[in-house]
Amino acid sequence: MTTGLLVLLGVLLLLVVVVFLLRRRFLLSGLGAVTMWFRPENSPRWSVGVAWYGGDALLWYRALSLSVRPQRRLCRAGFRVQSQRSAGRDDLALPGDVVVLECSTAEGPCQLAMEPSTLTGFLSWVESAPPGA
Template sequence: MHELLVSLEVAGILAALLLAFLVAVVLRRRRLTARLGTFDCSVRQARGTRRRWTLGVARYELDRLDWYRTFSLSPRPSCTYARRALAVTLFRDAEGQELLAVQPGAIVVECRYEGTEIELAMTSDAYTGFASWLESAPPGQNVNVA
């Protein structure tokens, strides 16, 4: 009987920790999206042979795009893309397995960043804002938008 109580206590503690983690993730997301210039954005980078979409939130800064993972507690961005080094090569509708991995109605924006291929999945409204942000770069920055 004592072993059963210990098992239930451990299960209860694990459930409480999971709940605390989920609450912290939700509060972090709310804090990130409270600022202007944020949008839902999934990222897939060309690293290795396994390329997976990762859900997140992107935020425009003056000269860079900061991207934060959804399921993280870190206050720092997971990736930062400098506007001057980011070039859109193609945008298209999500297709096949991508439809299951990104938010509904997303378009995939294929980009080159410092010689590496990355893909961003966002809504068409978010893409309009993203393209405008890229095009509004100060003079002298080489910005390419498809």
């Protein structure tokens, strides 16, 4: 009986790992999909995830999750980049070469961090919002 239970637990664990890997592959396969770190205002912790930006919103999915729904949806109409800086001493969870953006959104202030190669495309998307948006 215990051998059967161990086999069942092993199969379930393998299934969770496969679903997790397939979800990540699906998220990164989309046009405009990039690795991005997110930190809400007054939070000491950065969360890594995959962001899709296009159309009128940025959809951010937590990397260590099985959810198929985005954890954050930031509308481009209310999105403003206030400043940008290199990762510093307070950003220990981030790789050293990322750029941190201080942003204001309709949901409140937040910080986004991304690799420099991603920054130009992202800022172009933000700045190309329709007039009045």
